[in-house]
Amino acid sequence: MAAAAAAAAATAGSGPGGVPGGVPGGVRGPVLTLETMNPAVRRVEYAVRGPIVTRALQLERDLQQGVPKPFTEVIKANIGDAQAMGQKPITFLRQVTALCLYPELLANPSIPEDAKDRARRLLAACGGHSAGAYTASPGIELVRQDVARFLQRRDGVTAEPGNIFLSTGASDAIVSILKLLVSGAGPSRTGVLIPIPQYPLYSAAIAELSAVQLNYYLEEERCWALDGAELRRALAEGRRHCCPRVLCVINPGNPTGQVQSRQCIEDVIKFAYEEKLFLMADEVYQDNIYAEGSAFHSFKKVLFEMGPPYSEVVELASFHSISKGYMGECGFRGGYMEVVNMDPAVKEQLAKLVSVRLCPPVPGQIVLDTVVSPPQPGEPSYDLFMAEKQAVLSSLAHKARLTQEIFNRTPGIRCNPVQGAMYSFPRIELPPRALAAAKAQDQAPDMFFCMKLLEETGICVVPGSGFGQREGTFHFRMTILPPTEKLQLLLEKLSSFYTKFVKEYS
C-alpha cells in the first residue's frame, strides 16, 4: 500500500481543514487543536477539580520535595471525599465486597456469617458466579430488586425494579437523563433549570450537550431556600429564547447544605406539573441531615402522597449514590436512579443508551446492595454496622455546627446553618482593593481570595464562582469532612487569614 498511498497523496490535495496533506516538506500541524476541537467540550467548566486543585497538587509535590512553604500539609477541603479525610470504611460493606471479589475468603472464620450469606447471594446473581463478568446493563437484577425494596421501605410507595437503573456514581445517571432530554435547535433547544449555586456537574453536562442553562437563584437570606417566584421568573425568561423542559433540584443542597421542606417540594412538583417540566431530583445527600427540625423528604414520596393528577403524570428521575451518606465510598463509583412516570418507549431508549457502556462497575453494585439492604437486628454484623454508621453521622452533625459557629464569629463572614450534605458555603465580604487586585490578575475575586488562602495556609477550598452566586456576592465551598480537631483548627486558621486579608486590602 505504501507506494499507492504516496501516489494518492500527490493527488489527494488538502482536506477541508485547508492544510496541505502529504506534500513533501509541507506543513503538517496537529489535527486536533484548541481551534478545531469540539467547542462544547471547550465550554465545559468543573470547578471542584479546577485550577485551584491543580495548584494544590503542585504545592503538595513541592512540599514532598522539601520546598519550604508557610504550611506543612495541603488540606483538600474542596471535594466531598470522606475517606481521603480519614473516615474509615464501614466494615460490613467492605467484607461483603472482598468476599465477592475473592470467594476463597468464604472459608475465613474471622468474617461473620451474614456477610458471607450476602456474598453468596450476590455471587449467585453474577454471570458465572463471578464479579468479573458483565452484568445486565441496568445492573444486577437482584440488586435492582433490593433497591426497589429499599425505596418501598423509605417512601411507603411501590417501587418497580424495572424503573431502577444502577450507574457509575450519580453523575453518570444524571448525564444519561440529560442526554435523553436534550433536543432541538435555536429557540426550540432544551432549556434546563438549575439552582444557583449548583453542583457544577450540571453546568458541565449542559455545556457538553449544548443545552441551555437556565439559572434560578436560591435565597441566601432564607437559608438558601428555593423560592417559587424566582423559579417562575427563570422559566419565563428562559421561554423567551429556548424550550425549558427540565427542572433540576438538589436536596439536600450542594453546595448550600439546605434541606427542603415538604411544602417546598410539593410546590416544586405542582410547578413541574403545570409548566410541563421533567423533574430531576439529586438526592445523594439524603442520609446527611443534621439540623434539628430538618428531615429528608424524597420527591417520589411527596409526589405519591399528592396523588393524582401529579402522581400519574409528573416525570421524575431521582438519583442516589454510595459516595456520600455515612458510606463515603467515592472510589467505587456506584449509584442508581429511579425513573417514575417515564414513557415506556423512552425507558427502552434509556436502556439502550446505558447498554452501550455495557454495565456499571460490579464492585460498586455490590457496595450499593449492602447499603440498600444493611444488616438487620439479630444478625452478627448489626451492632458493629449501626455503631459505625451512627459514629460517622453524629460526627458530621457535630462538625456542621462547629463550622457554622466558628465562621459566624468572624466579622465579614456569614455562614448559613449546614442543615445537611457535607459543605459549608459561607459568604465573604471582600474589600474594594481586593476586587481591584483580582481584576488586575484577571481572576474572579473569590478565586483570588481562595488562591491566596491556599498559598499561605495550604487550605484548598473552591471559590463560589465555580458554583454560581448572585452578582457582587462572594463565597467559597468547604467540606465539613476533616476530623473534628483538624477541622476546628482549619476553620480558625481560615477565619484569621480572612481577617488579615481584609485588613491588607482595606
Next chain:
Amino acid sequence: MAAAAAAAAATAGSGPGGVPGGVPGGVRGPVLTLETMNPAVRRVEYAVRGPIVTRALQLERDLQQGVPKPFTEVIKANIGDAQAMGQKPITFLRQVTALCLYPELLANPSIPEDAKDRARRLLAACGGHSAGAYTASPGIELVRQDVARFLQRRDGVTAEPGNIFLSTGASDAIVSILKLLVSGAGPSRTGVLIPIPQYPLYSAAIAELSAVQLNYYLEEERCWALDGAELRRALAEGRRHCCPRVLCVINPGNPTGQVQSRQCIEDVIKFAYEEKLFLMADEVYQDNIYAEGSAFHSFKKVLFEMGPPYSEVVELASFHSISKGYMGECGFRGGYMEVVNMDPAVKEQLAKLVSVRLCPPVPGQIVLDTVVSPPQPGEPSYDLFMAEKQAVLSSLAHKARLTQEIFNRTPGIRCNPVQGAMYSFPRIELPPRALAAAKAQDQAPDMFFCMKLLEETGICVVPGSGFGQREGTFHFRMTILPPTEKLQLLLEKLSSFYTKFVKEYS
C-alpha cells in the same frame, strides 16, 4: 407558592412544545416522548446487547419458570464475557484487589507476601490510604507510572505517565477521545473512518455525537485485511460531504479476529500522516493472538520505529482494557488510553473533560495495576500466575482453531482463521426463500437466522448486520469463550441447525 403558581400557570400559556400547561382539565401528556427526545440518542444502535439478547434473557426466564423449550440452557455467545462462560479469575489479581478493599486481610497468612506488598504500595497511593477515596481524575499517579513502564517494556519506546489516562473500561476512553474530535456542522462536520465490520461502540458513539460515520470495508477474502485502496476510497467519498479527521483501527479485529501485519500498520500510519487524520487504535485484544505467524505490533511501537516526521507528528490514542486478554475482568470496568503527539492544550481539555466524572472506579484501577506489573520470577505468586495465564491463553488458541475447523466443514459456512481476539465471524449463505421470509417479518436476513437459531437451540449469537458487512453478505459473531467441550457441541449444533435451515428454505 402554590397559589402563586396556579395564577402564573393561567398566564404562562404553552411552551414551545405546544401542549398547554397548567390549564385545569387540559391535556398533560409526558414531557419526554420518542418524538421529543434527543434524536441522536434515538439513532444509537448497539447490537451486542440488542433485541436478540433481550429475547435470550426472556427465554432464560421462561426456562426458569419451567416453560418447555427445545433446549435446557441459553448459551450467551453474543458477548466477550469470559468469566460468565466459566473462566476462573487470575488469583493474584483478585488477591491484591481484595487486600486493598479489606486491608484486615493483610494479616491473613494464606495470602502470599508479594500480593500484600502490592496492596500496601497501592493503598499508600490512595487518598486516606483507602480504595474508597476518589483518585486523581486520570487515575492514581502510581498506576499511571506502572502503565508507562509496561508500555516502555512492550514497545521499547519512552512512555510518559502524563500521557496515560485510566478509564472506566476502554469504551469510556474511546468515547472521550471522540468527544474531543467532533465539531463543525454540515460539510465541515467531523467524519470518522471506521472498519466494517466494526465493534458497534464506534457507530453508537458516532451516532450519539452526531458525527459522520465513514465506512471502510475490510477484505474478507484476505482474512479481513485492511486494504489501502479501500481506505482511500472511503476517505475520498467522505470528503465530498464532511470533514474526515479521525481514523479508527481495531487490532486484533473485533468481530473479525484479524491480526494486522507490521507493514499494514506502517501503511495506515503513513496514510494518517498524509491525509491529516487523528489515529485511534483499539488494541484491547493485544494479548489474544493465536495464529502461527501472527504477532501483535502496537501502533505506538511502529510509529516510533518509523521515526520522523511520523513519530513527531501523527496523533495517536491507543486503548487497552482489563476485560479481555487472559484477565477477562469485564465487571471491574478498567482500562487506559495513551495519547501520543497530542497538542498540550488539547490534553488539558481532555484532563478537564474526564475530571467531570471525578475518577475511574478504583477496584478497576487496582486490577489494571496488577496486569501491567504482574508477579516477577522469584516472587511467591509467579508460578501460579504464569500457569493460570498460560492455561487461559492456550485454551483460547485451541478453541480458535476448533471453531474455524468445525465451521469450515459445513457447506455454506465459511470462516476465516481466528488469528486473534475472541470471536469468529463466519459468513453464511442464505437461500432466497429465507431472504423472502426475513423480509416478510421486516428483519435483516441474518437477524432472522440468528433468531431462529436462538429459538430452536438456545444459542445466542449476534447477526452480522449489527457490525456491518458488505451488501448481500451475511455473517454472525460468536465468541470462542465457552469451555472447550461445550464449545465443540455448540459449534456442531449450530452447524447442523444451519444445514437444516438451508434445507427448509430451499
